[in-house]
Amino acid sequence: MGDEGIPSRDAVFAAHSLTVRFGGITALDAVSFEIASGEVLGIIGPNGAGKTTLFNVICGFVQPQSGALEWKGRTLTKVRTDRLARIGIARTLQGVGLFPRLSALENVMVGAQRFRGVGVASALLGLPRSDRDERALRKRALATMRDLECEDVADRLPQTLAFPVQKRVALARALVGEPQLLLLDEPAGGLGVDEVRELGERIHALRGSMAVMLVEHRMDLVMSACDRVVVLDFGRVIAQGDPETVKRDPQVLEAYLGREAGESVASAAAREDT
Amino acid sequence: MTRFIDLTLNGISTGAVYAAVALALVLTWRATRIVNFAQGGMLMITTFIASSVISTSGSYWLGFAVALVCGLVLGAVVERALMRRVESGAPLNAVIVALGLLILLQALAGMIWGNTPRSFPPAFSIRGYDVGGTHVLFAPNDTFTVLVVIGVAAGLAALFRGTTIGLKMRAAAFQPEVARMLGVRVGRMFTLGWALAALVGSLAGLLVAPAVFVGPNQFDPILIFGFTAAVLGGLDSPVGAVVGGVALGLVLSYVSGYEGASLVTLAALVILIAVLMIRPGGLFSSTQERRV
Numbered sequence: 001m002g003d004e005g006i007p008s009r010d011a012v013f014a015a016h017s018l019t020v021r022f023g024g025i026t027a028l029d030a031v032s033f034e035i036a037s038g039e040v041l042g043i044i045g046p047n048g049a050g051k052t053t054l055f056n057v058i059c060g061f062v063q064p065q066s067g068a069l070e071w072k073g074r075t076l077t078k079v080r081t082d083r084l085a086r087i088g089i090a091r092t093l094q095g096v097g098l099f100p101r102l103s104a105l106e107n108v109m110v111g112a113q114r115f116r117g118v119g120v121a122s123a124l125l126g127l128p129r130s131d132r133d134e135r136a137l138r139k140r141a142l143a144t145m146r147d148l149e150c151e152d153v154a155d156r157l158p159q160t161l162a163f164p165v166q167k168r169v170a171l172a173r174a175l176v177g178e179p180q181l182l183l184l185d186e187p188a189g190g191l192g193v194d195e196v197r198e199l200g201e202r203i204h205a206l207r208g209s210m211a212v213m214l215v216e217h218r219m220d221l222v223m224s225a226c227d228r229v230v231v232l233d234f235g236r237v238i239a240q241g242d243p244e245t246v247k248r249d250p251q252v253l254e255a256y257l258g259r260e261a262g263e264s265v266a267s268a269a270a271r272e273d274t
Numbered sequence: 275m276t277r278f279i280d281l282t283l284n285g286i287s288t289g290a291v292y293a294a295v296a297l298a299l300v301l302t303w304r305a306t307r308i309v310n311f312a313q314g315g316m317l318m319i320t321t322f323i324a325s326s327v328i329s330t331s332g333s334y335w336l337g338f339a340v341a342l343v344c345g346l347v348l349g350a351v352v353e354r355a356l357m358r359r360v361e362s363g364a365p366l367n368a369v370i371v372a373l374g375l376l377i378l379l380q381a382l383a384g385m386i387w388g389n390t391p392r393s394f395p396p397a398f399s400i401r402g403y404d405v406g407g408t409h410v411l412f413a414p415n416d417t418f419t420v421l422v423v424i425g426v427a428a429g430l431a432a433l434f435r436g437t438t439i440g441l442k443m444r445a446a447a448f449q450p451e452v453a454r455m456l457g458v459r460v461g462r463m464f465t466l467g468w469a470l471a472a473l474v475g476s477l478a479g480l481l482v483a484p485a486v487f488v489g490p491n492q493f494d495p496i497l498i499f500g501f502t503a504a505v506l507g508g509l510d511s512p513v514g515a516v517v518g519g520v521a522l523g524l525v526l527s528y529v530s531g532y533e534g535a536s537l538v539t540l541a542a543l544v545i546l547i548a549v550l551m552i553r554p555g556g557l558f559s560s561t562q563e564r565r566v
Contacts, residue, residue: 086457
């Protein structure tokens, strides 16, 4: 377990024995993993296993007690949340997390901020350059919305949109910054079967152009979309590997189903194999 | 009838000033969800500075410009040095800090410039326009006031709706954490919001000073009127602030003209309480869910 897997030089992002404690609770316990450029990595585990905490550490919302993050071969000593977009990391939130009272297009435009080139002063003075800047962002945002088939709702407010459409707008907001690492926090939550299948195809299409970390409860999506899976339980990595292997790992089954059920399912799976 | 026209014209020009104060309050509210009770003290300081510059240099417009720049800087400094520490805490903390700052600024002004109110020159003539042989209660200086406030409101609308910096300010105000994650320098947006608000506030001070004189406590009623106008407009909307300001100006002008000037402050407070009780979201609010 631990640090085996793909060789280090391919890894675009890595966590080295991250530990996070909240009071007496250890939310993450020496968690290590790597993700290669263009790879889709699933992070799964029962409720409270530490999946969202892991994302919060990467985003700088939570400071780890020990351990380090590595981004493109360099150690991130302290993650500054407002630098994430610039270094190429984007995240979608559980639920939706769109800005209320900003149109769908404006929401996506905020995600494209890292392409802006104009300072406060010239924007305030309404200089022509800031106007061009605004138009360029708008164009870029619209193009991303077209890719995600939500261009037609550009001028609507998020709260007036159907939930799956809101989710697509939120994904557009994360993708418009052209991240190299995309963190998806339960992207399938609240979606129907068809929409989940569509989402799986989208994630599949992203493979190659960026690394994706996927926290998800919907196993159908995890199994179809991920190249590798890391399983957390009580803050520890209990298994990692390709989805098929992980699915049959007795420890994983135990974590999900309880000891006895786990054993029987594992043996059933073993019988299936032969 | 001429009296009604006079009162209406007077209401529009005083309403424009209330609108400017309301805009300043709305800007800080939008940026950081803080009602800046120190706004009256801040615009009092910048108007005193303008008064000093005008009396030493003899140039009204130099004093005008200096006051606006001082407003911008004062707003930024107050946000960075004081409000930044209480922005994320309980709302009451920010209220107390703002009230403390107000008292501090009033005491400082008294020490530096004295407590006797001093006169302040208007930008243009305050002699009413001559319409068919009689002077109406609306002068070139009132035209200037109304045009300036319309210009400021239009400029703010363009900033918020049409520029990326305005977009970032709105995003930072609604969901700071998410905005930060997308690369918005949220702290800077807060500072900018306060600086802009104080700039608009200092403008309001300059516009109203000829009528109320300059003194440590001379602007207190204006702040009450401005706050009432902002609440009328919903505290969140620049357009609402302007409409609220003019509506309040008209009502108070009629109250003053028909019922007596002594009732003006009382009328403003009655309106404020009534709006807060009946439509806490402002007159123009659509029904929104209340977060408990």
